[in-house]
Amino acid sequence: MSHRFESLVVRHTHRVPAPSGPAGDGSVVARQFDAALLSVGFKLSSRAFACLAGLSEGTVVDVAVRILRTVREMAGDHVRHNAYFIDFPANVPDTADFWRECVADALADDRTRASTLAQLDTGVVDLRTLPSYGRYRHTYADLLARHDELIAAAGDRVTVLHLGEPLEDEVTSLYLALAGSTTPLGEEVLDDLRDLAGHCVDGPQPESVPVRENRAVINQVRLAAGAVLLLDTVTDVLRLACAVSGGDVSLQQPTRLRTLPRPVRRALLAGLDTLVAADPAKAADVHAHREMFKRLGERLHPHEYPQWPHAAGVFAVARGERTARSLDSRVEELLGRGDVTGAAAVLRSAPGRLLRALDRLLRSASSPEESDAVLAAVEEALPQVSGRVLLSVREHLHNRPRETGGQRLFVNRLGRGHVTGDTRRPVPGPARERLIAVLDAELRRRVGVADHLLIDPDVLDVALPLSGRASTGGLGVLPRGSVSAVEGELLRFFVYWKETAVSTDFDLSALLLDADYETVSWLSYTDLRGVGGRHSGDIISAPEGASEFIDLRLDTVRATCIVPQVNIYDGEDFDEVEESFFGFMLREGRQKGRPFEPRTVRMKSELRGPGRVALPLAFLRGADGRWRAKWLHLYLPGTPSQNRVEGNRLTVAALLRAIVEREQLTVGHLTELMTGDATTVDVWDGKKVPAGPVTFVGLERPDGLHPDSRVVTPGNLRDLIPA
Known part of the structure; x- marks a missing residue:
């Protein structure tokens, strides 16, 4: 079977398909493989190591080469991350001094002196025309030679790779899981599903594809x-x-x-x-x-x-040559006549649409009798509605303002978001509370009560992926609205892109906001050393690939919100470039190392979406002084060219406020519904796992769980969403 399918299994499940091959003593090579994995932030589980150690050295080498290639790509270490300023984050110059130096270099160059003088006469100089601006002046090898080796730290990321079933079984299981998903998949995952479906077309199929x-x-x-x-x-x-x-x-x-x-x-x-x-x-x-x-x-x-x-x-x-009256037209006619009870009765035949129209029906009700008719229709329809719709309506009602006003956030399936004022009348309080209660009761019935729950507390604030492009492909990526802790002294963002055919300039920036979402400052190519941070320098084209970095010390940042963003200044869109991804690293000040160190990468996500400005996530300082990441996965239209952080500050602030102030339905809510009087609930402390089977819900599968355990991590979070 193609090695691509092995790579798919590793990326989606963090499992190494059980390899086949002659028996032997592969323990030495397995240890070397484990050490190589650790250098990029991965490690073999005890069972995976034991399996490889019992195979021939040649077999282990073949497996190691393939898996290392996959995990390096997962962490973004499959490309060379050069920085414009070779000593970054040290020796980053003052912005104005750097620009003057570039102008001086251009005046000293016979090829550009005349054009530069002409620009100076106008009072405006295009930095992109200066020969020493925006183009690497050293090789990747030169950069490596200037940086000390990374010092290992206890906080470095370690992602465990577990032993899976034989490859064919793993591929079938992955296909069934993706095909039967109750939530939409991102574009990257849909591409994977297409490949898996082709391989599994004659094999087992899911009971349904919702x-x-x-x-x-x-x-x-x-x-x-x-x-x-x-x-x-x-x-x-x-x-x-x-x-x-x-x-x-x-x-x-x-x-x-x-x-x-x-x-x-x-x-x-x-x-x-x-x-x-x-x-x-x-x-x-x-x-x-x-x-x-x-x-x-x-x-x-x-x-x-x-x-x-x-x-x-x-x-x-x-073509309008034949009449086929739609359900929506019948409902609109009834609502136009003020017949809310009739509209609810018609919608009984389409339970999903009834739930989606619930807010409007309740707002349109002119009497308690009409409200009761709507609620009765909803309660009757609940068992026939998908779990994702139930959860979406539950989240909507929880966030529904009790008074007119506030903001409404809209995010489409492609990740493009906008905010508008909320002018709707409020939903009556008693109806809202009654609906929340019956929704939770139906959800509790569907998820079932677990016998033994083992819960990682870090997963409780992860949002359920209920709609659209709630997430992207990558490593350590969580659904939109999720909150996760940020521990470390240094926060470093990175973006990498490689153009396909047209010269393309991506600009990494960071907008800093206060508690009222007002601009404090920003870091970008126009302010290389703002707010005590450092920008690695502007790269204006990427025929061979290019990287930009931003470094911030979290204990010195004088802001409440840090919003990294990627602006397309010129060239190809995110969907047009050959490759592009964003991520962030956390490290301690003493660690040093290269600008990019894979084992310090906490998140790496693909940049594939509409618009010319990407907002992957934001960092928020809480009242306790601790920093947390809030996941956005948003794209703004921007302008056709010359997008800059200065130009989209208000839009970004409005979107951030809307997402931060919205309470997402989280994993914690569903685990509460899974807990009954007879449920044993343990908190995973990273030490000893229970001896018997459990339902584990966490960010990373523990090593040594009972084989009959049910495991839910961000990679298969969709499995928590009831059908």
């Missing part, structure tokens, strides 16, 4: 393999057409549908025909994406296939 984007990716693979398609609505067919065309299966962005081969056209039309023949009401779903269905009809040529008349009828609805 997330429609996942279903579209799986259907794309099944279509190519000639397997039966998994279709439930006509929109599933449209999503599949977008997948085949290389477009957006979430339907958030327009897709230019390609000309489809005849076998594909037949499969899509047959699927549509079967769906509508079994339930004609499904044709009403066309209205939500009417224009896209028109385009799809132009590609499928339904008039050439008279054997599928119901499929042709779908496109007649899209």
